[in-house]
Amino acid sequence: MNSQTYDLVVIGTGPAGISAALEAATHNLKVLVLDEQPRPGGQIYRNVTAASAFVADLLGPDYRHGKGLTERLGHSNVEVRFGATVWDVARDLTVTAQIEGQSFQVRPQQLIAATGAMERATPIPGWTLPGVLNAGAAQIALKSSGAIPSGRVVLAGGGPLLLLVACQLLDAGVSVVGVVETSPSSNRWRALRYLPAALASSAYLAKGARMLWRLRQAEVPMFSAATSLRVEGGERARALSFKSNGIEHCVDADVVLLHHGVVPNTQMSRLLRVEHDWDDEQMAWKPHVDAWGETSLPGFRIAGDGAGIAGALAAESLGVLSALGAARSLGRLSAADGERRAESVRRSLAKQLRIRPFLDSLYRPPRWLSNPPNETVVCRCEEVTAGRIREMAGLGCQGPNQTKFFSRCGMGPCQGRMCGLTVTQILCTELGRSPRQVGAYHIRSPLKPVTLGSIAALSKDATNTTTKPLGTT
Amino acid sequence: MFRAMLLPADQQRRLIELVVDGQHVPAREGETLAIALLNAGVVHFRHTPVSGQPRAPLCLMGVCFDCLVEVDGKQNVQSCMVQVCEGMQVRLPNGARSVGAAV
Numbered sequence: 078m079n080s081q082t083y084d085l086v087v088i089g090t091g092p093a094g095i096s097a098a099l100e101a102a103t104h105n106l107k108v109l110v111l112d113e114q115p116r117p118g119g120q121i122y123r124n125v126t127a128a129s130a131f132v133a134d135l136l137g138p139d140y141r142h143g144k145g146l147t148e149r150l151g152h153s154n155v156e157v158r159f160g161a162t163v164w165d166v167a168r169d170l171t172v173t174a175q176i177e178g179q180s181f182q183v184r185p186q187q188l189i190a191a192t193g194a195m196e197r198a199t200p201i202p203g204w205t206l207p208g209v210l211n212a213g214a215a216q217i218a219l220k221s222s223g224a225i226p227s228g229r230v231v232l233a234g235g236g237p238l239l240l241l242v243a244c245q246l247l248d249a250g251v252s253v254v255g256v257v258e259t260s261p262s263s264n265r266w267r268a269l270r271y272l273p274a275a276l277a278s279s280a281y282l283a284k285g286a287r288m289l290w291r292l293r294q295a296e297v298p299m300f301s302a303a304t305s306l307r308v309e310g311g312e313r314a315r316a317l318s319f320k321s322n323g324i325e326h327c328v329d330a331d332v333v334l335l336h337h338g339v340v341p342n343t344q345m346s347r348l349l350r351v352e353h354d355w356d357d358e359q360m361a362w363k364p365h366v367d368a369w370g371e372t373s374l375p376g377f378r379i380a381g382d383g384a385g386i387a388g389a390l391a392a393e394s395l396g397v398l399s400a401l402g403a404a405r406s407l408g409r410l411s412a413a414d415g416e417r418r419a420e421s422v423r424r425s426l427a428k429q430l431r432i433r434p435f436l437d438s439l440y441r442p443p444r445w446l447s448n449p450p451n452e453t454v455v456c457r458c459e460e461v462t463a464g465r466i467r468e469m470a471g472l473g474c475q476g477p478n479q480t481k482f483f484s485r486c487g488m489g490p491c492q493g494r495m496c497g498l499t500v501t502q503i504l505c506t507e508l509g510r511s512p513r514q515v516g517a518y519h520i521r522s523p524l525k526p527v528t529l530g531s532i533a534a535l536s537k538d539a540t541n542t543t544t545k546p547l548g549t550t
Numbered sequence: 551m552f553r554a555m556l557l558p559a560d561q562q563r564r565l566i567e568l569v570v571d572g573q574h575v576p577a578r579e580g581e582t583l584a585i586a587l588l589n590a591g592v593v594h595f596r597h598t599p600v601s602g603q604p605r606a607p608l609c610l611m612g613v614c615f616d617c618l619v620e621v622d623g624k625q626n627v628q629s630c631m632v633q634v635c636e637g638m639q640v641r642l643p644n645g646a647r648s649v650g651a652a653v
Contacts, residue, residue: 113612115633120611127580129561195613205616207593207606208551214610218552222581224589227553249555312604313593332551342613457608458615460600490615490626495608525612526626 083109085403086172086185088163088345091119092389093381094191095146096396097403098155104404109183110150111161111174113525117147119193120213121389124221126151132223135248139389140220146393165522166190166349170376175527179534187376187403191396194382195342197361197442198495199234199335200449203308205457212242212336225249228331231317233257233306236338236440240288247295255298255328257319259337261443262302268438275435278428300326304445308333337442341383344494347520349374355512358437359386360447361498362517368419369402370395378402386437387430394426447502455503456496458489466500470507476516477501490526493518551606552588554578570640577634584610584617584630592642595619595629599646619643 084106087098094110095117101108118125122143125133133141150157158176165173171184196211203209212232218224229252232243243256275282292299300321309316309327318327340361343353351372352365363385370378380399381392401419404410410418449455451464461484469480477493477500480486486500487493493500497518504515563578568586577586584607587595594604595617607617610630621627622639625647629640 113631129557131557131561132555195611196609205603205605207595207604210607211609214608217610218585218588219555222578222585222589223555223557224552224581224585225555227551313606460598460603490618491613494613 083107083183083185084407084409085109085187085189085400086111086170086183087189087191088112088172089119089191089193089381089383090114090117090147090150090157091121091191091193091381091392092143092146093193093383093392093396093399094119094189095150096393097189097191097380097400098157098396099149099153100397100400101403102153102155104400104409106187106400106404106407106409108155109185110155110157111163111172112157112159113162115159117150117157117159118143119191120217122147123217128220129223132219135245136220142389162525163345164524164527166345166377168349168374173522173535175525175531178528178531180527180531182535186407187378189370189378189380189396189399189403190345190383191380191392192342192345192383193392194339194386195494197337197340198499199337199446200453200455200463200496200499201306201308201335202450202453203310203314204335205454205460206308206310206314207312208310208314208331209308209333209335212239212334213339215246215332215334216242219245219249225251226332226334228252229254229329230332230334231255231257231328231330232334232336233259233303233317233319234336234338235260235442236336237285237288237436238339239336240285240292242334242336243297244288244291247291247297253292253295253297254330255300255317256292257300257303257306257317257321257328259303259306259443259446260301260440264439264441267441268435271435271438274431278432281432298328304443337446338440339382339386340498341385342494343383343517344492344520344524346372346379346383347517348522348524349377351377353517356385358434358441360442360502361386362512367402368398369405370399371402376406387433391426391429394422394429397422398426447499448506449499449503455499456484456486456489458491458495459485459487461486461496463499463503466503467507470504474504475508476504477518478516480504481518487518492520492524551591551593552585554589566634566636568634568638568640571642575640579634581634582610582630583619583621583632583634583638583640584628586634587619587629587640594642596643597645602645 090112125143303319303321346364378399380396608614617629620641
């Protein structure tokens with residue numbers, strides 16, 4: 078593989094990655110796709126090729142849609158390597174990845190990262206206790222193993238996924254003892270102005286209404302505009318306490334599922350030091366991309382939720398557009414043909430994006446989420462509290478990289494994935510500055526832990542003049 | 551904390567056995583180690599290097615790094631990113647990894 082040249086490398090086999098790879102193949106680009114999971118689908122369609130019929134039924138038609146995508150990938154002649162963890166990308170687009178503990182490099186002409194999103198952190202007191210998971214994690218357990226929480230579950234946060242997971246768990250026979258929504262009531266008024274556009278996506282709205290109805294019908298206790306959330310417990314989560322409509326509540330539970338939307342996973346884009354914008358509606362960083370998905374680094378494109386949360390269907394369109402961009406850049410597609418092909422894709426994309434302003438507004442995270450109480454652990458890896466971050470701002474730290482030097486916040490194994498947004502936002506509040514001014518963590522390779530032995534395999538790679546099969550030394 | 555849903559017999563995956571801190575633990579082929587451990591009743595996956603606090607998975611998708619365990623002698627492995635296999639030797643860590651501890 079190391080002695081072959083690729084026109085394009087695509088990282089990720091979620092809807093954006095698969096769509097990009099398939100489109101690129103139709104323009105006769107030589108494509109290599111890498112995914113760290115053993116099977117395609119990303120997170121949204123996780124395990125769709127191997128999920129049991131029982132589980133697939135439970136998850137519904139939106140999940141099963143992924144099967145068509147993954148099947149098309151399987152039937153295509155696109156080269157895919159699973160179990161491949163990309164741990165470095167250089168500015169010249171050289172990708173360094175590892176399979177079974179052996180690293181290798183590929184330098185394509187064009188690179189599309191379709192690495193998607195991750196759940197926003199919900200830093201509340203007690204969130205580090207065993208038994209606290211993201212709502213998406215419970216969905217992953219369901220998708221990948223048909224596994225469900227075994228005791229009482231309380232869900233807390235905001236966003237369509239919160240309600241969806243609550244309903245899916247109900248359908249799976251889980252004891253859902255409460256849904257605690259944190260979206261402030263003012264969100265509803267702010268979202269109203271986007272309602273006309275949202276009504277054009279009535280199917281989507283109907284889905285939401287059905288989920289609410291399902292939860293009410295099952296008599297799941299529902300709470301709104303909750304504040305002062307805290308997970309109670311000593312060695313594990315025992316309950317969730319909160320305030321709602323002026324009343325203090327404490328819901329006993331064995332598992333607490335938190336969710337405040339998803340945000341782009343910017344590890345790779347930060348590593349490559351491309352331009353990022355702060356999206357104040359989504360309260361997250363987005364790598365800046367053009368109409369063909371290209372970042373400020375020529376040849377490096379980001380497709381799908383990794384460039385801004387737009388959903389699974391939009392990810393397919395964005396994947397196609399980035400592949401068209403790559404084909405155009407390589408001279409395999411004329412500008413005219415590219416525009417022609419892109420026209421219908423952009424129309425689909427526009428339709429898929431119609432619901433977003435309404436959703437983003439309705440489920441905008443509450444202000445208190447980005448300003449947790451002092452006792453709250455913000456950096457889970459190094460156990461640095463919000464209070465410590467505020468202390469450092471008071472001592473003169475101007476940004477997350479400085480607070481990192483002084484406190485180790487952001488130096489742990491997760492490399493700032495869990496704490497990055499929160500630290501930036503706390504500093505914004507303390508310093509009275511914008512996220513753009515405060516900045517984000519500088520990210521360095523390796524993106525995932527690698528052994529010296531794995532890195533050493535690179536030199537064997539470089540001195541080999543013949544292609545060796547993967548997995549041999 | 552978790553359990554496998556009851557699936558029709560023809561949709562259940564093959565049962566295999568892991569060894570977790572010396573105990574034999576059942577798992578299903580094709581699932582991740584993190585989920586197998588959750589299903590087996592493991593509540594504390596590890597204790598943190600900084601203060602010894604107990605931790606368990608948060609994200610199950612490889613970004614939180616709270617599911618770190620020792621697998622077949624390799625330390626600090628994200629159990630949510632590893633597929634179970636017959637006879638896998640798992641140890642639940644206490645604190646930071648140690649040099650030369652691989653057995």
